[in-house]
Structure formats: structure tokens, C-alpha cells
Amino acid sequence: MTTGLEPRRTSCSELETFIIQAYLSVGFPEEDADLAADLMMEADRIGADGHGVFRLPQYIKRIKLGGLNINPDIRIEKERTAMAVLNGDNGMGHLVMHRAAHIAMDKASITGVAWVGVHHSNHAGPAALYARMPIERNMIGLYCAIGNANHLPPWGGTEMLLSTNPIAVGVPANEEPSIVLDMATTVAAYGKVKQKILSGEKMPEGWMIDRQGNPITDPSRADDGFLLPIGGPKGYGLGLIIGILAGTLNGAAFGRDVIDFNADYKTTTNTGQFILAIDIEAFMDVDDFKRDVDLIWKTMKSSPTLPGFNEVRLPGERSNRIAEERTRNGIPIHPALRDRLDRLADELGISPLD
């Protein structure tokens, strides 16, 4: 598989084992290590490269510095038949949101629709992970989160009070792949800026502006400005509302309370997230619905294309293709990341990736 041009591949199972060993070495219970590793590998498998094993060194550093609870008592604090609020007890976000998603699905299977919010959670990887979970139970999942660092001001302002607050929605289809939207409410996610810093390429106009409102295209100047929301005031409004629903409503951090988890490894982030599960069967025959989603897929695909486009894509289509390919061929680990993971393995006394 390896060439000079392509990063070496690691099989999904090998990557998962590596992550499990890392978590066990810092004291995670076995069940939690397995689950966290499964979700982090899945992030890489679906192509969310900035949200999978890439984050492992950062998570481990936070655990070692006492900023994350490895034995959380994740518990329901508020509950009605169609909702709950979970206290994540500063546990790993993946574990908190996995629990939240399953409570939401169990409730929705009875009430039709259910919403579970969390506080004192942490970074949980790509939003798509949780929006996808309800799909296999013939449900629609909708997940929102507060990002773990503020990267933009309210529209027209200059104080960074908002994050890229993402929204993800997963919808099952029949013969076609599921439709899975996963989007930041900014034109570019901050990870894309980081990639440009690494590659040295210019950013397109529209990603960032400086404090005078001028475009920033040189990624090395990223600290001089901030990300732009999609649609200007609209993306700002949407990000603000997600902040209220995922943060304020759950008693989680929002605005000036948000901890920059890239800079501060000790302070509890009090991250807020929520998931909504919709049981399709409550609305209509599940097979009919899935066939309708197939038809939507085919209809969008059948549109003639603009010059410069080869095809129309559905949300999640690229991710599905990557997942299929990586399941077969393994997950590419770029050399710089491999070096970091080798150093981590050394530090933790576990076997490095092959």
C-alpha cells in the first residue's frame, strides 16, 4: 500500500487496538477504553481525519493533567418521558454522548421523538458519529455541539464569543447510502485553517477576516482574525441558537465561559451537546420512508451539472465512499501524525502502530 506519495495505512482493527491500549495505560475501565477507541477509529474511518486518532495525544495529555475524569459517574439529572439532561461528570465526550444517544433512542422508540442534552461533557469527535447512531434503529438523529474553543465574534463584532458550533443530521435510506449532513456553522472549520498552516497554501477569501474586516488569506495570520459564519448574520444566528440549545439549556458553557481546550488542559470544559432522535415508524411506514429517501437521492443525482462539477453529491456521500475504501485498505496515517503517535506509545509504554 505504501508509496512515497501516500501515507502508510493502518487497518481499522489495528488502529482501534492501539487506542484501546493507550486508554488502558492511563487507567480507563476496559469497557470505556473499548467504546472510546471504537468511536475514535470510526471517526477516522469515515474521513473525519481531524477528529479521530489525531486527537489522541491531546486527550491523553488532558487526562494526565487532571482535566478529564477517567471514572465518571455519567447520570441522568433531569428527565421526562421524551427528554433527559445528563451530567457527564467531566468524562470523555464520546462516552457521555454515546450514553445520551442511547437514552434518546430508547425514549423515542416509545414517545416518537426524544431529546437528550448533556453538560460537563467534553470534545466528542465528529458530529456525524452521533447523528448516525439512530440510523440503524430506523430513526433520524440530529446532534449539535458547542465547539471547544471560540473562533468567531457575533456578526459585526470583534470579540470571539462563538465557536464553530456544528449540526449533524443522519437519515436512513433503503438501497442508497444514508444521508448524513455534518457541518460547522462557519464557512471553514478551524481544522481546515490548521491544514492550510501545515501545507503553506493560501486560504480562499471568505474563510477569515481580520479585526479591521479585511480578508485573511495567509493562514500564518490566522491569529490576527477570526472565522466567518456561513451566510454572514445567518450563520451567526444559527451558531448562537445552537449555543443556547446545546449549552445554556443544559447548564453547560457558552460565550465567555468556553474553555479553549487546545490551550488549557486542566480546567473542566463543561462542554454541552444534545441529540434528538426521531422514530420514523411513528410518522409513516419505515420502508416507504426509506424508499422516499432513495428517490430524493436519485432525484438530486439526476440534476444536470454546472460547468466545473462532475456530479451532484448528497450530504455524507464523500464520507461513505471514504469509509468503504478505508474498511478495505486501512486508514492512512500521515507521517507527522505517526511520529506523534510513536512518541505517545513510547511515553505510555505501549506497542506503537506497525
Add this chain to the structure above:
Amino acid sequence: MTTGLEPRRTSCSELETFIIQAYLSVGFPEEDADLAADLMMEADRIGADGHGVFRLPQYIKRIKLGGLNINPDIRIEKERTAMAVLNGDNGMGHLVMHRAAHIAMDKASITGVAWVGVHHSNHAGPAALYARMPIERNMIGLYCAIGNANHLPPWGGTEMLLSTNPIAVGVPANEEPSIVLDMATTVAAYGKVKQKILSGEKMPEGWMIDRQGNPITDPSRADDGFLLPIGGPKGYGLGLIIGILAGTLNGAAFGRDVIDFNADYKTTTNTGQFILAIDIEAFMDVDDFKRDVDLIWKTMKSSPTLPGFNEVRLPGERSNRIAEERTRNGIPIHPALRDRLDRLADELGISPLD
């Protein structure tokens, strides 16, 4: 109030009475005429000028041509404790959505969160109307709709298969005004293009492109192209998901099924919409929550501003200011609209606006 530069004003109550008379004259039951007029006047009061009495001639024309049912049997077809699907029986959208919102609130007051979808509804005015309804019951409202004409293709395509599918969210505050987001998933709503056609002004780049992908800035060329979604593929994805949730999931029209209600006054539109009501008390103390929203308001407002901006605004702030001013001074009716309403009054045999 009247000057040569400013359109004549009509008081809120006079406008409402006029709309009631119009509906009674075409056979609406009194209760429905009252409710529809109240909501349409409210649309004008909050500044949604393209969605209030402006639409009355079009609605009346549809009723006269048999495209809208004036005696609908609006009924629950599917139901669980936290959800329902309503058949709007091709009734007026305002009546269908008013019913849906109240069912959602009643259910949410027990289950914490509730979702009501509708099919065989019709155009229901501005999205904010319904997202605002739960506020007075200390709930958060979230409303989405399928627009009543397709104005854009899927991203990268050229066949217009999507509408401006809006999302609106209403959040109560304590001393500050409620936060009310109401946004199309396109950079510009189509009504703004129509306003530019009337004014003869150029459109900014980014609103529309033609079938070759080039910007359209001349509004008279609007038919040569289509609206652009916010954030490119992101707004497309969001609009598509809203289409599935508001349309497909309720058995309502989406994609090629959408009827252009500006061109076809006879065919049943089978419009789909949904509302989600969230009972804040299920999550936390209501007063604490509202004080937190006040703090968010003050925090955003306190941000220093970019050059060219006088202030940071919260979603719904402009609309709140307009509503206060119009409550005092009445609703401005532009001369061209007044002429249309005078002709309508003549046609219906009712008293014109003063």
C-alpha cells in the same frame, strides 16, 4: 403620519379588520377568519412585509380558483405522546400551523419536548410566527417549512429542486427581548430579489448565479438562474435536510413534487411544515434560563464592533424594534400594495382600507 416619502400607515386593528372582512366574504368561518387575520397582521407588525397582507390577494385568488379548502377538517393522523402528524386537509397554512403549534406545546408541557409535523398544509407566512408561539408558555419553538416554489438546484447542479426552506427558532428571555432567529437557507430570500426587481437596483454578487455558474447582479435576469445557498454545499445540505424533515417525513411534497404557488393557483400544494416545542422547565429553572439568555444578549452586545458596524445585533432584534414602532404608529402600506388591496376590496365588495 403621511409624507410624500413615506407610505401611509394603517393601524394594526384596522388592517386586521380588513383581512377578516376579506376572508368572511369568501366564506371562511368567523373563527378561522379571525385567526388568519390575526396572524397575517402579526406578520406585518413584526416587519415580515413580504409575508403579511401582501399575500392576501394571492391567497384569495387561490381560494376562488379552488386551490385552497376554506372548510378544512384539520386532524391528527398519527400520534404518540411526544409527536403527531396532522393532515391539514388543504386548509390555510396559518390555521394548520396554529393548530400544530398548540398540540406541540400541550404535549411538550407533559413530555418535555414534542414535535408536530403537517402535510396538506399551505403557505403559512413568516417562519418566525410559529417559532414565537411557544415563548409565552416558557418554551423554545423551532419551526421549519418547505418553501412554496423551488428556487435553487442541489449544489453543483442546475435543476431547481429545492426551495429556500427556512428555519426559525424562538427563545424567551427575561428583561431583554426574546431571541428569534428566522432565516432562509439561501443567501437571499426570493422576496429580496423581487424587491430589487421593483426598485431596479443591482443585486450584490453572491445572491444568484446563472446556469453557467456566473454571478447575476441584474435582478431582471433572475429567471436565467437561481439562488445560492448559504455556505455553498452547507446551505444546500441544510435545506435538503429541512426538506426531508418538513416534507418527506410527513408525506408532504418535496423536490419535483413542489407546486409553484406563484404560478399555479389550483393544484393542491401539499405543503409540509413542522414545529418542535421544548419545555424549558423540564431542563432547568425557567427564571434561571431566562436570566442566562439576558446575559447572552448583553455579552454579544458588549463586543467591540468592526469598522462599518454601529452595533452587534441579536436575532430578532430588528424585528422587535419594528413591532414596537408599528404597534404605536401603524403599519406602512406601500402605494402599489394599497392599490392592489383597493382593487381586492372592490372585487370582494368589502370596505377598503382608510
